Every structure is written in C-alpha cells, then in structure tokens.
Amino acid sequence: MHNFEEATSAFAKASDAISLKVNFPRTKHSAMGLKPYLTKTVWVLSVISLLTDIASEMLYPVMPLYLKSIGFSVVLIGILEGVAEAVAGLSKGYFGKFSDHSGRRAPFIRLGYSLSALSKPMMAMMVYPLWIFFARTIDRLGKGIRTGARDALLSDEATHATKGRVFGFHRSMDTAGAAIGPLLALWYLYAHPGAYRPLFLLAFIPGVLAILLSLSLKDRQPKPSGKRQLPALFSFLHYWKDSPPAYRKLLTGLLLFTLCNSSDVFLLLKVKQAGLTDTAMIGIYIFYNLVYALAAYPLGILADRLGVRKVFTGGLLIFAVVYAGMTVDGGGAWYGLLFFLYGLYAAATEGISKAWISNITDKADTATAIGTYTGFQSICTMLASSLAGWIWYRQGANTVFAVTTAGVMGVWIYFLVVLIPEQQKSPGQGG
Known part of the structure; x- marks a missing residue:
C-alpha cells in the first residue's frame, strides 16, 4: 500500500505539471504532503467505470442494428429507450436516498455494476420483445442503483480543494471507455460483419472484470447498527424542500441547461446530413470521446484552482459556440473542430457539476443530492430530445441548433447573475 500511494502521488504531481504549466500556487492539501487525492478507492472506481463503459459502448453502435435484426420497429426501439431512461431517472434518486439512509456505499456500487454487466449476455440469450425490455431495464436499473453511491464515495475521498480533480479523473477514465468500446466493436464487426449476438457475450468480459474489482471496495464508515426502515419510493423528492438554498439555485440552473441539451444523436445526424460517411461519423464520435477523456x-485541476463556477460557465460558452457552429454547413475538418470543442465542453461541465453539488451539500446527503440531480437530469434530457426532434421535423436542423444556442446563453446569464456559493460555509459539513 505504501508503494501504491507513492506511485499515485508521483502520477498526480506529474499530471499537474504536464496538464497545466501555469504558476498557480499549490493547494494547502498538496503543500502539506497529505494523503494523495488519487487514492486507491478513486483508482478502483475509475477503472470500474472504464471497464463498464467499454462494455456498454461496444454495443452502442450496433444496438439499433441488432434490435432491427430481431424484429424491433423504430417505434418499439423508441419506447424501449424511453422506458429504460425513465427507470434510470427514478432509480437514481431513490437509491441515492437509500444509500444515504443506510449509511452504505459499496453494496449499491457492487449491485449496480453487477446488474449492468449481467444485462449484456441477457440481450443475446432470447429475442422476445418482453425479454429484451427486461434486459435493457436491468441495465438502466443498475446505473440508477450505483450512480449516487459511487459519486458520494468519490466525494468522500476528496476535500473541497480536490473535488474537481477527483471527479475529473473519474470522468477521464469513464470516457476513455467510451472511446475504446466503439473501436473494439468496429474491429470485431470488420472481421465478423453482421454477427451481432456474439458481441453481447464479448461485452460481458469487461463487465465481469468490473464486478471483481468492485469486491475490493469498502465503506469509509462502519456499518450502522440497528434496523433502518426502507425509504419511500419518491422520498428523494422531499430533498428539494429540505436541501440548502444553494443546492436549489444550482439545480435550477443545471436542469435549465439540461432542457436545452438534447441527445448527441442530433449532432451526429447533422454530420450525416452534411454528407459524411458512416465511418467518418463514428470516427468523429470516437474523437470527441478521446478529447473529453484527455x-x-x-480541467478538474483547473476548477480546483480557479473555482468550479469559472470552469463550468466557460464550458457553457463552448457549448453555445458548438451549437451555433452547427448552423454553418461545412466539411469534415469543420465538424472535427466542433466536436473537439464539444469534448472540451463535456470535460468542463460533467464532473465539475457533481463536484460543485458535493461541495455545497451536507456529507450525509451527498448521494441523495447527486441522485436527485441525475434523476431529474434523465427526465429533462428525454423532454429536451423530444422537443428537439419535433422542432427538427417541423422547422429543420438549423432551427434546433439556433434555439438551443439562445437557450444556453440564457442559462449562462443565469449563472452569472445568481450568486451560488462554490462550497458549504457551515463548519463540519461538506466533503
């Protein structure tokens, strides 16, 4: 363990020097030579996310093709994904509350990743629509069970001064899987065109490795004594009323942004509409994930040094530039530049928003706070995508991107005008 901590400390210092050659003062945390922020738990959670995303993204390019090959219509595919996302949204809030209520993190993480891994071979076992619905729902339920507990455990491993880099490192590893997965799928389908079902079985391999790694996770606090009653199904909704004012202000801004932020599928459809090949479209998607991962x-380190607000609002501006750029017709180089910027936007907002939430809420409510946010986020994303699809159908692609750009600029102004603290002021609370 001693060698492990020395190695992670050296890695962290080297990464700081490489990624940001700016003469920022070192944080009090690092200057005092305290425990390195890339702890064993952070590494384990990050590698688990890497493996799970490899498994999931191996199937992302082929899922619609596979479902069509076994008789699913486009309408049925839409219903399947809608139900799956609704399950994920509700379960994120509930199991985040359940994790805080029980005082446990590791069991929820293990169960969540196990269900997602098991759902992969289940999709290939039988082709009956009800079975496919069940398997897909199991996958999304697994994500809902683990999300709040995992992010709370990450928060527990950090201080206010290191939240950005801890969540940023986790997002880097997670998104690296989103780049590796499609590459593996392309390589497999090149050698075995049309052989979709074996790919679901191959995706089970990184999933099993993730399960085995999750067995090494331990809760920081001992198991609470005595029996605790299960929280009610929608009990997490009460957190909005009981949460700190700063959380409500932040969540309002984040959800307003989510209502403007439709599925990335619309960006890829625009690329396809511009005349790029399927291979080029998938290549741009992989490129975006690589930029995001790197x-x-x-950017998590930068957020710790300059403040989460500056980095997050900078990400919103980049998002607006990308969507405005999508109204301009261009070639492969133009869209490559836009997806490069889009990767920077995602890196500046995804993990940073969770770090911000965990900094302004009580440590005992971290999983509930993040679970409630991600639950509402799933629902808002569904609404945003539905609205974007309707506008695209009625007014065309450029109207979607123009309206989105205007909406995000409004959200950017909200974050400039509404003063939201970047960390909790009350003594003894927070990360």
Whole structure:
C-alpha cells in the first residue's frame, strides 16, 4: 500500500505539471504532503467505470442494428429507450436516498455494476420483445442503483480543494471507455460483419472484470447498527424542500441547461446530413470521446484552482459556440473542430457539476443530492430530445441548433447573475 500511494502521488504531481504549466500556487492539501487525492478507492472506481463503459459502448453502435435484426420497429426501439431512461431517472434518486439512509456505499456500487454487466449476455440469450425490455431495464436499473453511491464515495475521498480533480479523473477514465468500446466493436464487426449476438457475450468480459474489482471496495464508515426502515419510493423528492438554498439555485440552473441539451444523436445526424460517411461519423464520435477523456482531469485541476463556477460557465460558452457552429454547413475538418470543442465542453461541465453539488451539500446527503440531480437530469434530457426532434421535423436542423444556442446563453446569464456559493460555509459539513 505504501508503494501504491507513492506511485499515485508521483502520477498526480506529474499530471499537474504536464496538464497545466501555469504558476498557480499549490493547494494547502498538496503543500502539506497529505494523503494523495488519487487514492486507491478513486483508482478502483475509475477503472470500474472504464471497464463498464467499454462494455456498454461496444454495443452502442450496433444496438439499433441488432434490435432491427430481431424484429424491433423504430417505434418499439423508441419506447424501449424511453422506458429504460425513465427507470434510470427514478432509480437514481431513490437509491441515492437509500444509500444515504443506510449509511452504505459499496453494496449499491457492487449491485449496480453487477446488474449492468449481467444485462449484456441477457440481450443475446432470447429475442422476445418482453425479454429484451427486461434486459435493457436491468441495465438502466443498475446505473440508477450505483450512480449516487459511487459519486458520494468519490466525494468522500476528496476535500473541497480536490473535488474537481477527483471527479475529473473519474470522468477521464469513464470516457476513455467510451472511446475504446466503439473501436473494439468496429474491429470485431470488420472481421465478423453482421454477427451481432456474439458481441453481447464479448461485452460481458469487461463487465465481469468490473464486478471483481468492485469486491475490493469498502465503506469509509462502519456499518450502522440497528434496523433502518426502507425509504419511500419518491422520498428523494422531499430533498428539494429540505436541501440548502444553494443546492436549489444550482439545480435550477443545471436542469435549465439540461432542457436545452438534447441527445448527441442530433449532432451526429447533422454530420450525416452534411454528407459524411458512416465511418467518418463514428470516427468523429470516437474523437470527441478521446478529447473529453484527455481534458476532463486537467480541467478538474483547473476548477480546483480557479473555482468550479469559472470552469463550468466557460464550458457553457463552448457549448453555445458548438451549437451555433452547427448552423454553418461545412466539411469534415469543420465538424472535427466542433466536436473537439464539444469534448472540451463535456470535460468542463460533467464532473465539475457533481463536484460543485458535493461541495455545497451536507456529507450525509451527498448521494441523495447527486441522485436527485441525475434523476431529474434523465427526465429533462428525454423532454429536451423530444422537443428537439419535433422542432427538427417541423422547422429543420438549423432551427434546433439556433434555439438551443439562445437557450444556453440564457442559462449562462443565469449563472452569472445568481450568486451560488462554490462550497458549504457551515463548519463540519461538506466533503
């Protein structure tokens, strides 16, 4: 363990020097030579996310093709994804509350990743629609069970001064899986065109490795004594009323942004509409994930040094530039530049928003706070995508991107005008 901590400390210092060659003062945490922020738990959670995303993203390019090959219509595919996202949204809030209520993190993380891994071979076992619905729902339920507990455990491993880099490092590893997965799928389908079902079985391999790694996770606090009653199904909704004012202000801004932020599928459809090949479209998607993976950790470090607000609002501006750029017709180089910027936007907002939430809420409510946010986020994303699809159908692609740009600029102004603290002021609370 001693060698492990020395290695992670050296890695962290080297990454700081490489990613940001700016003469910022070192934080009090690092200057005092305290425990390195890339702890064993942070590494384990990050590698688990890497493996799980490899498994999931191996199937992302082929899922619609596979479902069509076994008789699913486009309408049925839409219903399947809608139900799956609704399950994920509700379960994130409930199991985040359940994790805080029980005082446990590790069991929820293990169960969540196990269900997601098991759902992969289940999709290939039988092709009956009800079975496919069940398997897909199991996958999304697993994500809902683990999300709040995992992010709370990450928060527990950090201080206010290191939240950005801890969440940023985790996002980097997670998103690296989103780049590796499609590459593996392309390589497999090149050698075995049309052989979709074996790919679901191959995706089970990184999933099993993730399960085995999750067995090494331990809760920081001992198991609470005595029996605790299960929280009610929608009990997490009460957190909005009981949460700190800063959380409500932040969540309002984040959800307003989510209502403007439709599925990335619309960006890819625009690329396809511009005349790029399927291979080029998938290549741009992989490129975006690589940029995101490489930038998330350095931008997490920057957020710790300059403040989460500055980095997050900078990400919103980049998002607006990308969507405005999508109204301009261009070639491969133009869209490559836009997806490069889009990767920077994601790196500046995804992990940073969770770090911000965990900094302004009580440590005992971290999983509930993040679970409630991600639950509402799933629902808002569904609404945003539905609205974007309707506008695209009625007014065309450029109207979607123009309206989105205007909406996000409004959200950016909200974050400039509404003063939201970057960390909790009350003594003894927070990360």
